[in-house]
Amino acid sequence: MKRLACLILMSFLTVGCQQGLLTQAEAQAAYKAYDYRRAMPSLVNHAKAGDVIAMRMLAKAYMAGLGVDLNLQIAAAWYFKAASMGDRQAQVVLAGLYETGTGVDVDVKQFQYWLERAAVQGDQTAARKLYQLLLKRKDSKSRAQGFAWLKALAENGNMAAMARLSELLEKNKDPKLVRSAIKWKLRAAEAGDSDSQYQLAIYYSQPEKDKPNYFKAWLWFDRAARQGDGRALVGLAGLMIYGLGRSTDLSSANALYLLALERGYARAQEGISLLSNRLTDDQQEKAKQLQVIYGQRYPVS
Numbered sequence: 001m002k003r004l005a006c007l008i009l010m011s012f013l014t015v016g017c018q019q020g021l022l023t024q025a026e027a028q029a030a031y032k033a034y035d036y037r038r039a040m041p042s043l044v045n046h047a048k049a050g051d052v053i054a055m056r057m058l059a060k061a062y063m064a065g066l067g068v069d070l071n072l073q074i075a076a077a078w079y080f081k082a083a084s085m086g087d088r089q090a091q092v093v094l095a096g097l098y099e100t101g102t103g104v105d106v107d108v109k110q111f112q113y114w115l116e117r118a119a120v121q122g123d124q125t126a127a128r129k130l131y132q133l134l135l136k137r138k139d140s141k142s143r144a145q146g147f148a149w150l151k152a153l154a155e156n157g158n159m160a161a162m163a164r165l166s167e168l169l170e171k172n173k174d175p176k177l178v179r180s181a182i183k184w185k186l187r188a189a190e191a192g193d194s195d196s197q198y199q200l201a202i203y204y205s206q207p208e209k210d211k212p213n214y215f216k217a218w219l220w221f222d223r224a225a226r227q228g229d230g231r232a233l234v235g236l237a238g239l240m241i242y243g244l245g246r247s248t249d250l251s252s253a254n255a256l257y258l259l260a261l262e263r264g265y266a267r268a269q270e271g272i273s274l275l276s277n278r279l280t281d282d283q284q285e286k287a288k289q290l291q292v293i294y295g296q297r298y299p300v301s
Contacts, residue, residue, distance in 0.1 A: 021045050024054070031057050036067025047078070055082035056090055063103075076103030083114060091118035092126050119149065127153045128161065154184060162188035163196045189220060194301075197224035198232050205239070214245035228301030230265030233257075233294075237271055250275060251283045255290035262291075263300060 022030060022042035030039035040061065046054035059078035062071045076097050082090035095114035098107045112133060118126035127149050134146025147168070153161035162184050169181035182203065188196035201220035204213045218239055224232035233256045239245050240253035254275045260268035279287070 024051060028053065028057065036061060040067050050085065052082040052085050052087040052090065056087065072103035083117070088118040088121040088123045092123055095126065095129070124153060124156070124158055159188055159191040159193045162191060163193045166196065194224045194227040194229045198229050198235070201232065201235055205244070214239060218245035225298045228299065230260045230263050233260040233298060234265065234268050234271060250279055251286040252290055254279060254284070254287035255294050258287060258291045259294050259298065
């Protein structure tokens with residue numbers, strides 16, 4: 001703590017003084033206009049008065065050597081000052097510095113501490129890094145805390161967290177938890193997660209289900225394919241071959257296989273080989289035409 005305070009004092013001395021200090025808005029404008037030497041004395045003055053935005057700007061300047069000599073230790077000191085005053089952006093950055101040992105010693109406890117400080121203020125980046133950190137640990141307490149952060153993030157509408165929560169719940173054999181996994185997968189899919197959309201389509205098309213819902217499988221394959229998922233193109237083709245959820249259409253199925261293969265999804269070749277002896281010359285020609293149409297419907301993401 002004392003060392004960080006000394007580094008901040010050093011920054012006062014290295015920047016120097018300037019007559020006619022700028023207002024907060026003027027100093028920030030000068031900084032954003034890349035006029036760092038003009039902005040720095042005023043930013044120091046405002047930072048001394050408790051302006052956390054000025055502190056962050058100073059930290060960035062020292063981190064990159066903008067208008068001052070590059071000094072990672074002084075940068076970390078300013079981030080620490082802003083973070084200590086509750087600025088969550090600074091807290092996230094400071095956590096990263098402790099993780100990588102940039103301007104400070106590597107310190108996992110401090111990394112976790114500042115992530116927690118930012119996460120409780122609603123910072124989703126901090127919450128994500130925090131649950132990832134905790135879930136990697138082997139002790140049950142840390143994993144339980146990590147799961148709680150993951151669930152909280154998912155409940156707050158974070159798409160990636162919804163998908164990850166579904167993935168973890170699926171690993172359980174408890175039917176109740178498996179149903180919960182499907183619920184979260186559905187929420188992630190509705191939020192736009194293409195992998196969840198694909199996985200949901202697979203779930204609805206499983207033959208071992210008591211009542212597979214091929215119509216829903218079609219809808220979710222379609223949504224995933226619209227985001228550029230090559231697997232979903234193959235899934236749609238499979239439904240078309242057997243007339244599941246839609247009427248049988250071998251030309252369209254082959255067109256989708258060709259499109260998926262063109263985009264680098266090698267497994268589509270299996271479908272093309274499967275259809276090679278079943279398509280007439282006219283159907284194969286139609287498939288090539290449909291490939292262009294489907295390429296427009298399902299653009300590369």
